[in-house]
Structures are given as C-alpha cells and as structure tokens.
Amino acid sequence: MSLNYEELLNRARSQLPKTTEKHERFEIPKVRSSIIGMRTVFYNFREIAETLNRDPAHLMKFLTREMATAATMKETHAIFQGKFSEETLNRLIKRYVEIYVICPVCKRPDTKIVKEKRLSFLVCEACGAKSSIRHV
Numbered sequence: 001m002s003l004n005y006e007e008l009l010n011r012a013r014s015q016l017p018k019t020t021e022k023h024e025r026f027e028i029p030k031v032r033s034s035i036i037g038m039r040t041v042f043y044n045f046r047e048i049a050e051t052l053n054r055d056p057a058h059l060m061k062f063l064t065r066e067m068a069t070a071a072t073m074k075e076t077h078a079i080f081q082g083k084f085s086e087e088t089l090n091r092l093i094k095r096y097v098e099i100y101v102i103c104p105v106c107k108r109p110d111t112k113i114v115k116e117k118r119l120s121f122l123v124c125e126a127c128g129a130k131s132s133i134r135h136v
Contacts, residue, residue, distance in 0.1 A: 026109040028052070028097060031089040038082065040089075045078040048093060052101050058113070059096060061136045066092050100136075105129035 003011075029051055032043040049056040060078060064071045067088075071080045103111050103124035110126040113133070122131045 028093060031086045031093065033084070033086050033089060035083050040080045040082060040084045042078040042080065042089060044076070045073070046076040052097065053109075053112070054100065058100070058136060062096050062100070063089075063092055065136065066095070100133060103127060103129055104131050 029048055034041055046056055049059045069080055069082045071078055101109050106127040108126045111122050111124050114121050114123050120133050122133050
C-alpha cells in the first residue's frame with residue numbers, strides 16, 4: 001500500500017476540525033462593571049491587574065488620571081466617581097497594556113517595571129530589552 005503525498009495531505013486535512021479556536025497566550029479579561037448612581041463599580045479590577053502582572057495601585061493611578069476622576073479600591077474591585085462605560089474601561093486597559101505591559105522590541109507581555117533613581121524602565125524578561133517609560 002503506497003500512498004503519495006497528495007493523498008496523505010488530503011486525508012490529514014479531512015481529519016482536522018472545521019473550525020479552530022484562536023487562543024493566545026496573553027488575553028486580557030473583559031471589564032465587568034456597573035453604574036450605580038454617579039459611581040462606576042469595576043468588579044474584576046484585581047483580576048485584570050494580576051493578569052497584567054502589575055501592581056493594582058499602578059493601574060489605578062493610570063485609570064484615574066486618564067479618566068480625570070477619583071477612585072477607591074475595595075478588595076477585588078474598584079469604585080470610580082462618575083459614569084464610565086465598559087467600552088471606555090476596556091479601551092483604557094488596552095492603552096495601559098500597550099504602554100506599560102507589552103515589550104516594544106519583541107511584543108511579548110513578559111515584562112516588569114523597574115525604577116532606577118527617578119526613572120522607570122520596562123524590562124523584558126523574554127528578550128532582555130530595557131525601555132524607558134513615562135511615570136503615571
């Protein structure tokens with residue numbers, strides 16, 4: 001029984017699932033929030049900070065500056081003064097990731113923020129790149 005390359009390839013393709021799901025190694029969880037009165041409660045704040053491998057206080061400082069509002073942190077969630085949609089929060093989290101999490105050289109999320117004197121650097125643990133970042 002001798003099969004040629006084309007027959008083997010067709011047989012292999014027929015055994016593959018029709019749809020394949022795309023799973024990336026780094027996925028940011030979607031924001032879960034609700035508006036209560038004049039406040040926005042961000043329920044999975046701590047979970048997102050842990051996924052990004054960042055200090056929740058750093059993420060909180062970025063969000064409060066970007067939204068020009070005050071906020072408090074309670075256990076796993078954050079409460080912002082004002083009404084903000086989940087879309088707005090997701091967009092801001094994405095911007096935070098682009099600036100403070102993703103390595104500008106290799107585009108991987110394996111980074112940490114290191115302070116040296118008055119400067120902050122994004123140090124990539126994958127490629128070893130060291131990039132300066134602005135303070136929050």
